[in-house]
Amino acid sequence: MSVVSGTLQSPMQSPPLPGDGGRLPRGGASIVQQGGAESRADLLFALLARGAAIFILIMLGALVLVLTTAAMPSITAFKAHFLASSSWRPNEREVVMRDAKGNIMRDADGEEVTVTLPPEFGALPVIYGTVVSSIIALFVAVPLSIGASLFIVRIGPRIGLLLGPISFLIEFLAAIPSIAYGIWGLFVLAPFLQDHLEPALNAVAGKVFFLRMFHSDQGLTGRDMLCAGLILAVMILPIITSLGRDVLRAVPRVQIEGSLALGATWWQSCQVMLRYGRTGLFGAIMLGLARAAGETMAVAMVIGNANRISSSLFAPAQTMSSLLANEFAEASSNIQRSALVEVALILLVMSLLFNVIARYMIVGRSARPAV
Amino acid sequence: MVKTEHPTAERGHARANREAPQPGTSLPPIQPVLRSLNPDIAPGRNGQNPVHLPTTTPTEQSPQGPAIHAELAAEQHVLSTEDFKLHYGKHRALHGITMQIPAGKVTALIGPSGCGKSTLLRSFNRLNDLIENVRVEGRIRFQGQDIHDRKVDVIRLRKKMGMVFQKSNPFPMSILENVVYALRIGGERRRRVLDEVCEKSLRSAALWDEVKDRLHTSALGMSGGQQQRLCIARAIAAEPEVLLMDEPCSALDPIATGKVEELIYALRGKYTVVIVTHNMQQAARVSDYTAFMYMGRLVEYGPTNSIFVNPHLKETESYVTGRFG
Ligand SMILES: Nc1ncnc2c1ncn2[C@@H]1O[C@H](COP(=O)(O)OP(=O)(O)O)[C@@H](O)[C@H]1O
Ligand SMILES: [Mg+2]
Numbered sequence: 140m141s142v143v144s145g146t147l148q149s150p151m152q153s154p155p156l157p158g159d160g161g162r163l164p165r166g167g168a169s170i171v172q173q174g175g176a177e178s179r180a181d182l183l184f185a186l187l188a189r190g191a192a193i194f195i196l197i198m199l200g201a202l203v204l205v206l207t208t209a210a211m212p213s214i215t216a217f218k219a220h221f222l223a224s225s226s227w228r229p230n231e232r233e234v235v236m237r238d239a240k241g242n243i244m245r246d247a248d249g250e251e252v253t254v255t256l257p258p259e260f261g262a263l264p265v266i267y268g269t270v271v272s273s274i275i276a277l278f279v280a281v282p283l284s285i286g287a288s289l290f291i292v293r294i295g296p297r298i299g300l301l302l303g304p305i306s307f308l309i310e311f312l313a314a315i316p317s318i319a320y321g322i323w324g325l326f327v328l329a330p331f332l333q334d335h336l337e338p339a340l341n342a343v344a345g346k347v348f349f350l351r352m353f354h355s356d357q358g359l360t361g362r363d364m365l366c367a368g369l370i371l372a373v374m375i376l377p378i379i380t381s382l383g384r385d386v387l388r389a390v391p392r393v394q395i396e397g398s399l400a401l402g403a404t405w406w407q408s409c410q411v412m413l414r415y416g417r418t419g420l421f422g423a424i425m426l427g428l429a430r431a432a433g434e435t436m437a438v439a440m441v442i443g444n445a446n447r448i449s450s451s452l453f454a455p456a457q458t459m460s461s462l463l464a465n466e467f468a469e470a471s472s473n474i475q476r477s478a479l480v481e482v483a484l485i486l487l488v489m490s491l492l493f494n495v496i497a498r499y500m501i502v503g504r505s506a507r508p509a510v
Numbered sequence: 511m512v513k514t515e516h517p518t519a520e521r522g523h524a525r526a527n528r529e530a531p532q533p534g535t536s537l538p539p540i541q542p543v544l545r546s547l548n549p550d551i552a553p554g555r556n557g558q559n560p561v562h563l564p565t566t567t568p569t570e571q572s573p574q575g576p577a578i579h580a581e582l583a584a585e586q587h588v589l590s591t592e593d594f595k596l597h598y599g600k601h602r603a604l605h606g607i608t609m610q611i612p613a614g615k616v617t618a619l620i621g622p623s624g625c626g627k628s629t630l631l632r633s634f635n636r637l638n639d640l641i642e643n644v645r646v647e648g649r650i651r652f653q654g655q656d657i658h659d660r661k662v663d664v665i666r667l668r669k670k671m672g673m674v675f676q677k678s679n680p681f682p683m684s685i686l687e688n689v690v691y692a693l694r695i696g697g698e699r700r701r702r703v704l705d706e707v708c709e710k711s712l713r714s715a716a717l718w719d720e721v722k723d724r725l726h727t728s729a730l731g732m733s734g735g736q737q738q739r740l741c742i743a744r745a746i747a748a749e750p751e752v753l754l755m756d757e758p759c760s761a762l763d764p765i766a767t768g769k770v771e772e773l774i775y776a777l778r779g780k781y782t783v784v785i786v787t788h789n790m791q792q793a794a795r796v797s798d799y800t801a802f803m804y805m806g807r808l809v810e811y812g813p814t815n816s817i818f819v820n821p822h823l824k825e826t827e828s829y830v831t832g833r834f835g
Contacts, residue, residue: 296642393679396637397741401692401748402669415682 203487210481212474217260221481224261227446229466229475232256260478262485264446268364268456269486272438273431275368275452280376281424287376288383289409306384313377321440324370325362329441332369333361337453355453360443365452367442367461371434375427382426386419387412429490435460459486576608577822579812582799585612588782589634589752594648596629596638603629605806606648611752616774616783618797618814620790622829626806627786631754634784635671636664652752669696672745672781674755678737680729680744685721688729688740692748707747715743716773735766742773746781753777755785759792771796790830794818802826 207214213221236244236252244252287309295302337359344353390412398411413420443455444465457465459482470476587610596604603626611617619627629638636657638644650657657667669692680688687694689708698704708725712718717739721732729740738758745753755774759767774796777783787793793800794814801811802825810817810826821827 391677391679393675393677394681396640397673397675397679398681398691398695399640400635400637400668400671400673400675400754401695401744402665403695404665407695411681417682 203484206480206484206487210477210484213260213477213481216474217478221260221262221478222266222485223263224259225263225446225448226259226261227264228256228259229471231258258472258474260475260481262459262478262482264448265457265459265462265482266485266489267448268367268442269432269458269460269489271452272364272367272371272442272456272458273428275365276371276375276431277424277428279369279372280379280427283372284376284379284423284427285383285413285420287380288387289412291380291384292387292412293405293409309377309380311377312373313381317374317434317437318440320370320374321437324366324437324441328369329361329366331361332363332366333359337361337365341453351450352452355449355451357451357454359453360455362441362443362455363453364442364449364456367438367456367458368452370437370441371431374434374437375431378430379423379427382423383416383420386416386423389419390415425494428493432458432486432490432493433460435464439464459483576808577810577812577826578609579810579816579822581813581816582610582612582811585610585615587611588613588653589784590651591630591633592649592651594630594633594650595646596626596633597643597645598641599643603806604633607803607808609801609808609811611782611784612799613782614779615798616778616785616796617799617801618793619784619786619801619803620788620793620829621803621809623788625803627803628756630803631673631756631784631786634752634754635668635673637668637673639664669748670750671752671754672742672748672750674738674741674745674753674758676757676760678734678741678761680732680737680740682728682730684726685729685732685740686725689743689747691744711743711747712740714746714777715739716769716776717743733766735762735769738762738766738770739773742770746777750781752782752784755783757786757788760788767792790818790832802829804829 217224233253233255236254238244246252291302291306291309295306298305337355340353341355341359344350394411394415395408398408403411438458439461442457442461444457444461445455446457446462449456463479463483466475467479470479589611591607591609593606593608594604595602595606607626607630619630621627632638633646633650634652634657638646646658652667652670655662681691683691686704686708689711690698690704693704693707709718709722712721717736720736721740729737732740738761742753742758758774759770762770771792774783774785778798785793785797797814799812800814800817802809802817802821804825810821810823812822816822817826818830821830
């Protein structure tokens with residue numbers, strides 16, 4: 140076919156082409172699909188894109204499948220109790236029986252009566268630890284990072300040359316390996332909390348009921364839930380800031396000018412920006428949350444690794460990922476390994492749930508940004 | 511005939527343009543067009559070609575001074591600029607504008623793209639303050655008060671000047687919340703007041719009947735024309751004294767444009783309107799006075815029908831008849 144692809148030729152100008160033989164109407168030939176190299180490339184690209192999307196879905200499916208299979212022994216052994224139980228007993232343990240009054244029971248020979256408890260696992264303390272440490276992290280990081288992105292977008296252009304270094308430094312925080320944060324947390328943040336912040340809070344907060352979480356009757360070590368939450372806050376700060384900055388930068392100028400022209404103050408016009416970008420900001424926060432919930436090394440170093448639920452933020456705790464980091468290599472039995480895999484599965488499902496809930500909250504509102 | 515001389519290269523270029531023979535596809539003569547658009551516009555004297563009247567003698571006027579028609583002197587004005595200059599960094603966008611905006615009238619700013627219409631409009635409510643490296647000289651007075659004075663609260667100034675932008679910019683909120691935004695940020699909480707203002711403003715913007723059943727749905731679900739009228743309603747709700755409009759119809763289809771133009775026409779008397787427009791027929795339809803700007807200068811300013819039918823300067827005539835710009 141010698142008709143040039145993609146050009147419309149008038150019948151006046153194009154003489155009958157040899158080989159066309161009347162199969163195609165003259166002049167109409169050029170808009171019929173030619174099946175040339177271009178369209179083949181299009182097709183290939185479409186297939187590639189679709190393939191990539193399907194591949195990601197398959198990966199996710201395979202991940203869930205493998206985790207579920209490996210967690211099966213634990214799931215069948217502990218069922219739903221796994222989610223509600225606080226015990227974490229990797230090895231069987233013998234305990235002495237006591238009677239109703241609390242006296243040790245003895246048999247006829249005067250020997251203590253003992254029972255052997257089988258290994259038992261419950262994920263409640265680590266679920267609690269993950270949720271609470273992430274909440275602390277968001278509580279600290281969200282206002283700071285949204286504030287920082289507003290600063291970069293609204294005030295940044297006015298500080299001229301300084302903006303570059305500031306932006307760079309904030310993004311550089313994201314590139315620091317988490318072990319470095321862990322070491323900083325262990326040697327700087329934890330001692331600071333132990334010696335200064337926590338004693339000070341302890342003194343006041345013990346007296347007020349709803350501030351109980353900032354109070355502990357145990358000795359303060361600094362390596363506790365609060366420390367983990369603060370480390371996580373520092374770690375998720377750059378990701379929320381840089382994503383938030385991009386979101387706010389994309390807010391149309393007319394939105395800001397529109398509110399200012401109506402007599403909005405600086406902060407009121409910022410609120411319009413935040414409102415316009417709220418879907419994107421929520422996404423940024425979600426990504427920060429996902430990182431906080433999954434972060435392992437730094438948390439394992441500063442959280443104190445105690446598998447129990449405490450109402451105080453000054454008590455050592457454990458998160459799902461720090462539990463996995465601490466115990467997986469040394470798991471002594473198959474059932475323990477299986478229980479740990481189940482914890483990993485719960486972590487996966489939980490982050491999925493976070494996202495679904497977040498989506499629902501956004502889409503559920505009547506007023507939402509265009510596109 | 512033209513008394514004012516324009517020695518700058520641009521002006522020379524404009525003149526060269528004007529004198530060049532016109533291709534056969536030039537626009538029809540302006541007067542019949544205008545008459546068909548707006549029967550109020552009277553033809554030139556004896557229906558002849560525009561008569562160029564000398565405004566002042568050359569000795570009394572700087573070579574680049576504008577031709578200001580005498581009718582403006584009889585008007586009360588609410589807003590005025592005195593030798594107002596504005597620089598974006600090193601680039602000077604306004605070269606000393608002196609003009610007065612009559613109260614309760616619709617004033618159109620026309621001129622080719624980039625001549626500084628938007629810049630001037632945005633100077634009135636000091637929206638250019640947001641842009642880095644903007645420097646101003648000269649004065650703008652609003653109700654006699656210099657708006658760049660340190661005593662002036664720019665928030666209060668802007669509350670007295672509603673602004674409608676080229677691209678409609680409803681906030682991502684419900685229709686009602688959009689309309690009452692100015693009240694909200696002023697701290698108004700009373701449901702009854704908000705509802706009343708909302709209805710009144712939407713009625714003035716001729717939008718009430720179209721949206722009264724969905725006041726609580728997102729404003730982003732409206733059509734483009736409705737969104738622009740919503741923005742007008744939002745500006746009116748703040749009860750401003752001046753409405754500044756920057757090409758409010760340029761993104762709208764002809765029907766929506768017609769509705770917005772009717773609305774602007776209906777707002778005369780109640781508000782002082784300053785409207786920037788690219789569309790000269792629109793300027794002819796909606797405005798009482800028209801200012802022609804070129805290259806950051808005010809060239810001619812007078813009653814709309816004299817600007818279109820009987821301009822004093824050749825530059826203005828060339829522009830309004832579509833021969834350049
Ligand atoms: N934010 C800005 N920064 C720098 N120059 C600008 C800016 N806005 C406008 N200008 C310049 O000022 C001149 C006038 O622009 P503008 O007022 O937007 O013209 P108009 O509205 O008449 O088309 C143009 O030369 C334009 O390039
Ligand atoms: Mg403009």
